[in-house]
Amino acid sequence: MVGNLEWTNKPLAKYIFRLTGLLSFISTCMNTPKTFEYHPSLQYTTFIIDITCAIILTFEAAAKMKTRGIFIGDSSYLYDRWNHFDAIMVLNIYFSIILQTFELIGIINKYSYFTIIRSPRPFILIKVLKTFLKFKLPKSQIKSILHRSSSQIYNVTVFFLFFISLYAILGVQFFGSLTFHCVRNGTDLNNVTQSDLMIPDTYCSPTKDGFHCPENFTCKKIEIQRNLRGYNGFDEIATSFFSVYESASQEGWVFLMYRAIDSLPSWRAYFYFITLIFFLAWLVKNVFIAVIIETFAEIRVQFQQMWGSIEVTSGIEATNILQKADNSTLKLVNIGEKKKGVAPAIFLKIVQSPVFTKIIMIVVLANTIFTATIEHTHNEKLDKKNREFYHKIETLFTIFFDLEALLKIFSMGFKNYIRRSIFIFEFMLAVGTTLHCFPSFYRSAFTYFQVLRVARLLKSIPLLENFLSKIFGPGKKLGSLILFTMCLLLITSSISMQLFCFIKGLEQFETFPRAFMSMFRIAMNDGWTEVMYSAMDEVFEFGIFFLCLTALFFIFFHLLTNSIVLSLFVAVILDNLELDEDVKTIKQ
Template sequence: TQCLAAGGVWRKAKFNFDSFPEAFLSVFIIATGDNWQDLMYEAMDVVGVDQEPIRDNAKWACVYFFVSILFGFLLWANLFVSALIDNFNRIAHDENDGKLLVTDEQRVWQQAMLLATVHADNSWRRSPPETPWKAVVHGVVSKYTFDAFSVFMIVLNMVTMMAIRANPSKSEDDYQVWMGNTLAIWYMLEAYLLIVAMKWKNYWQSGWNKIDFIVAVSGVVGLLIPDVYESGVGGAFRMLRFLRLFKIVQVSKGLRTLFATFLSAIPGVVNVALLSLLFMYIYACLGVALFGDMSSDYLGAALSEYSNFVTFPKAMVSLFVSYTGNWQGYFTDIYVDDRCYENTSLPANVTCSPRYVSIFYFVTYVITGVFFLGNLFIAIILERFSFCASEEGVGGSGESNFLYATMTLKRVARQISRSVREATKLAPSERQDAYVEKRRARSKAGSGTATPSTPHLSKNNSIQRASTASTTPASASPHGDFDPFDDPTDEVIDTVRSNLEEIRAKTQSPIAVEDDLDFEDVKSALRDALPTQDAASLLAAANAVDRLPRSRR
């Protein structure tokens, strides 16, 4: 009454429950969980129809909002996300063979990153150098204690960097310099020891080692030229030390899985991000056309001189903020001008009638952009995490294990073919002399026995071993005890030849066997011979395949 007598206009809250459409809109805002508490506070102040609100007059109204949050936001919204993810995984695996939202080229990149992250090449640990002092270094570096000490130094580096603060005392500054030099010396020493033990070629093949080497080089520069830290590039040299922290990812199985998830999810995330940008572009153009005439006096909670719908760039900023949250703030400012609720006279160009078109604009944007496209990021990450976890052994064997085994077996086949060609160039007497000399060398090296076990493929393409078993020497090839000078029995030759030709026939490959095994043949043999895809089966399959070129001599 006092409001009307003073010439004012009585206005109800922007979002209320006076009618079904208005109540539906209010519940939608609550279900999204965006600034729902503002609606609850207004409801708790309600007194009656056309009566001025009183603070906390209806406290029990909060129960309605708590229940709405429980069933609308926590239950319904998460069920929506679960249904989206479930259908995404079903379509991705059943209909597209895991290629949904990624191209064939991106799929290859995913597998390459996964192989590089999950399957580290540790063959150098089983092949010590021949030089005595290098062999000693190799023995030290190959031990678990060396890796554990490296992790300890990384943690020490983390603690040291945590102690950095503005305006340090002289003692703190001296401590940072001393610890920085100590860590730099250790990084250089570690890189040197690894290069000696692994050889430069093997060392540089690892991306982690490349990062370590860059950090070590930066430490050398810092020690030789201390003034570099005081120059303009000093900050960059200090930042290089942070790269060392990624070493923990390499030694931690859980962190390695998360890192592999991040890498393998990049193609799908990029594609969804581009689709989201296209969606925001369309809505930004539409927003400028619908709301570009709003006043520049921004008094609301979200609209400002930097974030509005007057120009396209500012509209993109507003939509990006709405995409990540706080969409209700922009909707509130546009739906009804906040100046309509001030106790002052309104400018002539301000209208207080609701912009109903904003309801359609923001509701469709939230449902399509935030709920669908936004949750696709979650679906991709969860799918890739499940896949990467399986590659680490959490959920069983996976695709990258098969690819890694295929690549390993391909290298074995090349080594076998090369050895066979060298052996066939010798005369029978020379071959026998080489055979005796090799056996004598093995005996001197303490290999244990001169008769290796002979795994072979049975008629059902499973891996079996011959009845004769022996201990594999530590210095033997990681892919088995292949020796081109061995004289396999006719029974073994016939069995291996028969089964491998059977595998080749399944893939419609020629029966004739060449000295250089074809990659597709090796992959086919691996697919049939390694149903469990474990390390023991890989070793057995490699030794079985190596009998193929030997049987052609």
């Protein structure tokens, strides 16, 4: 029965399903009311794409159901969890098509909260990435690795939540509701306006401790709506928990501390916030990193089978690679490649000589210094004259580097030349800078190739070159992690866009580029609370339940990127450094 599904594993079928999933994701990213206002034609484009994707994915699911059965047997359609995922994605596409149909005929307003139905659709990108994953380890071993990793992360998360809960309870006990403000004498407390408050609005204390209002102002307890006075505080355990996490991210905690200092005895605020930053921002966050590094180190040997051989690229003459032996050790193996090209052997010795390398580096340095002297004077005649002069000199430099690339190709042979990543980089620079020298392409996007030429100076600093090779290692691990991070950003950006795009005035999530930049800010911990508060201000009118869900969404993403993903980057870099020590041992 399974044999009838062999066609689904053929390259063409995989390519079609992969392309279908990618088109569905792109369609989701374009499907917002504001995007349709900017580009009206996309409303029909996304509709056609969704219908096409639904037909193809339905055909795939129907073929599997007919061949394997739906319920009965270990090979049935619903027995495989990946099929559950595929079925949910197909149903979600159908819901999206129905919703867009109602929007096109005018039954549902385009700025309707029904757009939330599309929010799970971005997960279809996982279907695209799944086809690229090839695990060489047994499934039981992979499950063991995942179980061990998730167990470690679970333990440190519980440890983190314990400290947050502890400080949340302490915050409620220490500070409580901070509602005393300085207002003008004679202010009607039932109708407080902005002109009645101090500029800036200042918290105060009715007792001898804390801040005392100046002349013509008095300290009064006033009730201000949550969306006006801010969402942080220590009114109850939920708000306190929210405030503690925000402070632990080192974002805006000083303003909360100053508020507590003005309202209560200052020693409480000093003790509370200093210890909070020490334990949560420094200790617990680094525990996250340490635990993930330890887990990563434990499974490194098993995952080496997935990452394959590790090349040793020490100069042009590198003919050895590291391979894993049967006894789980690494050994050097000579690949015995033929280095000579069509040119006489003397040319190969020339390009491999240290003198040749030094000459090239001197010319690269001269080109870099010359490029750095470019100056825009805002004088049209002078700028035109300088442009012509720099174009001539850059053309001479480009001819020199083109001749260098051709000499290496004829000396080594093209196959051996492109075997080294550094030579591929040099060849790309040669082609790009050559195109840049054409008058129509000069000072265009091809200028980037000329600027990237400075990267070749790394060859002239062996210590820096070796350090970079240690940090980046084979490149497959760090590259995979960067790809994972980018996919995570793409998926969460599309989800957040579909969750909030129906809210008029929330510019951060009106279109996909804006949503991506907003989520990127959160991932980089750069003013992430501003993005969260902007969304919470708009969601406030929908009630406290949706307000809490909004806060949890952003907090979870911030925790995922700033604790777990960041820790993975540190773990991979340390693992590369550790692997470098193994390489040194083998060389010795």
